Amino acid sequence: MILQGENILKQYQHNGGLINALDSVSFSVKKGDFVTVTGPSGSGKSTLLLSLFGLIRLTSGNIIFDGKRIDNINDRKLTEIRKKSVGYILQSFALIPYLTTIQNVMIPLALEKVPKKEQYKRASEILDYVGLADRTDHLPRELSVGQQQRVAIARSIVHRPQIIMADEPTGNLDPALSLEILEFLRKINQENKITIIMVTHSPVAAGYGTMKLHLNEGKIVNS
Ligand SMILES: Nc1ncnc2c1ncn2[C@@H]1O[C@H](COP(=O)(O)OP(=O)(O)OP(=O)(O)O)[C@@H](O)[C@H]1O
Ligand SMILES: [Mg+2]
Numbered sequence: 001m002i003l004q005g006e007n008i009l010k011q012y013q014h015n016g017g018l019i020n021a022l023d024s025v026s027f028s029v030k031k032g033d034f035v036t037v038t039g040p041s042g043s044g045k046s047t048l049l050l051s052l053f054g055l056i057r058l059t060s061g062n063i064i065f066d067g068k069r070i071d072n073i074n075d076r077k078l079t080e081i082r083k084k085s086v087g088y089i090l091q092s093f094a095l096i097p098y099l100t101t102i103q104n105v106m107i108p109l110a111l112e113k114v115p116k117k118e119q120y121k122r123a124s125e126i127l128d129y130v131g132l133a134d135r136t137d138h139l140p141r142e143l144s145v146g147q148q149q150r151v152a153i154a155r156s157i158v159h160r161p162q163i164i165m166a167d168e169p170t171g172n173l174d175p176a177l178s179l180e181i182l183e184f185l186r187k188i189n190q191e192n193k194i195t196i197i198m199v200t201h202s203p204v205a206a207g208y209g210t211m212k213l214h215l216n217e218g219k220i221v222n223s
Pocket of ligand 1: 020040046
C-alpha cells in the first residue's frame, strides 16, 4: 500500500456550529492505482485531496504514506514529503504569469535545489514528453488553455513524484482536450507507475479510475 486513510474526520467550524466535511473515511491505495474521487458538490472531495498530505490538518484519524504515519508529523517534514513525493494539479493551473513555460516547469526542481543546468535539462525533457518542446519560451497568456494545462501537468511530474493529486484537472476544458489530458495521465500512470488521485465531476474522467471512491456528505459510499 502506498497510501492509507484510517477513520478520517475533518470538521470545520462555521458560525458556532461544526460541519463534518469528512466523516469515518477509510481507504487503501496501492502503488500504481488510478483513483477517482467523485461525489456531489460539497461532499468533501477537495477537503480529502488537500488533507492527505497535510495542506489541511485532520480533526482525527490516521494517514499512512509508504508505511509511515504522516498525519502527526510537523509542517517542515510534511513540506519535505510534498516537495519530494507529491505533484499537485489544481483546477486553476496556478502557473506564474511572468515566468515562461520552462521556468514554470523548473519550479519544483528549484525548490529541491537541483543545479540550474540540470533543472533546465529535466524541464526540457518533460516538455518534450507533453508535446510542448516548441513552446518553452512562451508566457502562460501566450498559450492555449489545453497547453497551459499541460504545462501544469509537466510541472507536477518534473520532480518524479510517487503520487499525483489532481482536483478537476479537466474542468473547463472541451471534450477533446479533456480526453487528451486524461490519456496523458493514464500514460504516466501506466508507464511510470505514478499513483494518481483525481477528483472529478465528469463521468468520462471517472471511467479512467482503477479504484473509485465516491463521497456523499463526507462519507464514502458505494458508487
Ligand atoms: N474553510 C471552510 N470552513 C467551513 N466549511 C468549509 C470550509 N471548506 C469547506 N467547507 C465545507 O466542507 C464541505 C466540503 O467541502 P469541499 O470543498 O471538500 O467539497 P467538494 O466535494 O470539493 O465540492 P465541489 O465539488 O463543489 O468542489 C462543504 O460543505 C463546505 O461548505
Ligand atoms: Mg472541490
